Amino acid sequence: MRILNLILSSLLLSFASFDLTILLAQEILVKPYVQPGDGNTLEGTDVKIIAWLTDQKEAPFVVEYGIKGEPVFTAKPVRVSLDFEKPKPFIDINKPKVVPQETKPKVEDKPKVEDKKETTVKKDPPLIEKEQHYFRYHASLKNLPFNSEIHYCVKSGERIIRQASFRTRPTPDKSARLVLVGDMATGKAAQKAIAWQIQKEKPEALIALGDIVYPTGRVLQYMNYFWNTYNDVNEPSLATGAPLMASVPFYPILGNHDIGARFPSTQDALGAFYFFYPPTQGPGEGSWSTPLGTDTAAAAKFKTINKHSYASMDAYSFDYGSAHFLILNNNKASNMDSPELIQWAESDLTKTKQPWKFVCYHVPAFHSSRQHYSEQQARSWNPMFEACGVDIVFAGHVHNYQRSHPLLFKPEGKRNTKGRVDGTFTIDKSFDGDKNTSPKGVIHVVAGGGGASLYPPGLEKTSISLKEDFEENYADFTAILNADSYSFVSMDLEPTKLAIRVLNQEGKQIDKFNITKPTK
Incomplete structure (x- = not known):
């Protein structure tokens, strides 16, 4: 009995000395990450947001x-509760509509140009539906000097949650490196390899071109x-990705899958509005804003919780170094x-x-793939871009x-019901981005290789079939098309020189070009 009492006493002492905060501590579900915040012009000082997600323990x-x-x-930080009920079976997803590709009638025996390569898409197991309950935190870091490295540490008591650093925006006289990439997170290996290669580039900011x-x-x-x-990665690698968002602010653009x-x-639809904090100095809410349905009470609650992002995410702009970026939601749901x-x-x-002036949106106006070719709603904006000097x-x-x-x-006229916009092209094929670095017109870049399944075939096949099917609506405006590898754009920005490199999942360069501006 004496031995038993000694054992019980020892257990009681151990329990008394046990740190109960270990059991009571919040679980960090999304580690702290940096966001742009309401930084628009390069006047005064900069601002950044640090945000993170936990369970609902105090x-x-x-x-x-x-x-x-x-x-x-x-x-x-400011804390907001996010609560989502478990969706009812089979009605939780509204699949984006597939727009039929417009073609002119063909005779039966006319040869058809096709991609002979069969693409087999392996379906992932469905996500396990459940109720979701989170605390979302965000802290505003204000009065930050431009051209600076800011170190930050998020703490809960003496517990360090994350330590990292980020760069504030550079002034127009400084150089900068940004990355642009779209069509990203599918849960597949390719997105992790791209994230790893992006981290090796050490960008200061990233523009996510939709379908995040x-x-x-x-x-x-x-x-x-x-x-x-992109954030909660303990050991970065080709196979795991990289904690980019600890140091790199992502500027979001809405794609059709983001509002699907x-x-x-x-x-829990429209997740981008919960997680991203873009600049807010845009046109505000209007017919171009993402629709929130007919339930006015639900819409009002959504706007209150996400007042930092709705409806600014649909249209906003910001200065970064010597460049100005205009961000637009040009999906079909936007007017x-x-x-x-x-x-x-x-x-x-x-x-x-x-x-430098750049415009970023999700649906390209000019490209040479059969997929989504008729979605030409942005073509009507090109004359305005030309007049305003967009590069x-x-x-x-x-x-x-x-x-x-x-x-x-x-x-020539308005677009038809399928989105097609006809018109007249003037194409500058003398520009090569090497010996001739002064383009005459707007360059259109598609960077949709961030992780979603690739769209073959290459230009040699698609240019023939598009000419046959669309006649004058298509022209030889594409200089390069790479459908064989996942990729992203790395931009090196200087006041009078712009250098673009495009890298694939192996870190190999698949395109590069330079643009120069005369010194004033």
């Missing part, structure tokens, strides 16, 4: 930040397919013909003093890499 947090060797500042997570942009899909590639789940019947949106975009591009338009949606020759386009 815990105190603080963010410490500053320039190394200088005074440390603190920011207290598949198949329909739900919060549950972010939790399973996105964060474990129907809100509010699917409560691209809105006079108010067109007026805002034209004013935005006209009033900027930055020497390059970047898009995703088509799952490969393409670059056009510099081109001018004059639309």
Whole structure:
């Protein structure tokens, strides 16, 4: 009995000395990551957001930040509860509509150009549906000097959640490196290899060209397919991805898959609005904004929870170094013909003093793949881009890499019901980006190789079939098309020189070109 009492006493002492906070501590579901915040112009100071996600246990947090060797500042985060019921079977996903490709009638015996390569798509097992309950935290880091490296540490008591650093935006006289990539998180190996190669480039910022997570942009899909590639990666590698978002702010663009789940019947639809914090100085809410359905109470609650991103994510702009970026939602659900949106975009591009002007959206206006070819709603904007001096338009949606020759386009009438916009092309084939670095027209780049299944075939086959089927609607405007590898665009930006390199999942260069501007 004496021995038994000694054992019991020992157990009681051990229990008394046990740190109960280990059992009570919050579980970090998404590690802290950096976001652009409401940084628009390069006047005054910069701002960044640090955000993270936990379970719904109470815990105190603080963010410490500053320039190394200088005074440390603190920011207290704001907490919001996110609660999503388990969807009912078979009605949680509204699959994006497949737009039929317009072709002219053919006689039966006319030979057809086809891609002989059969593509077998392996279906993933469905996600396990469940209720979702989270605390979302975000802290605003204000009054940050431009051209600086900011170190930050997120803590809960003495527990360090993450330590990392990021660069504030550079002023126009400084160089900068950005990455652009679209059609990203499907849960497949390719996205992890691309994330790893992007980290090796050490970009200061990334522009996500839409279709950020598949198949329909739900919060549950972010939790399973996105964060474990781009943020919550303990040992970065080709096979695991990289914790890019700890140091690299992602500027989001909405793609058709990002808005594919129907809100509010699917409560965790439109996941991008919950997680991204873009600049907010756009045209505000309008007919171009992402639809929220007819349930006014649900829509109002969604807007309140996501006031940092709705409806600014549909249209916004920002300065970065010597460049000005205009971001647009040009999916079919967005009213691209809105006079108010067109007026805002034209004013935005006209009033900027930055020497470089870039437009980014999801659905490309000019490309040479059969997939999505008739979705030409953005073509009608090209004359305005030309008049405003836009240098390059970047898009995703088509799952490969393409670059056009510099081109001018004059639309003839309005687009038809399938999106087709006919017009007259003027193509500058003298520009090669090497010896001739002064393009005459707007260059259109498709960078949709971030992880989703690739779209073959190559230009040799598609150019023939598109000419046959679409006649004058198609022209030889594509300079290069690579449908054999996943890829991303790396941009090196200087006040009078722009260098573009395109790298694949193995880190090999598949395209490069330079553009120069005369010194004023």
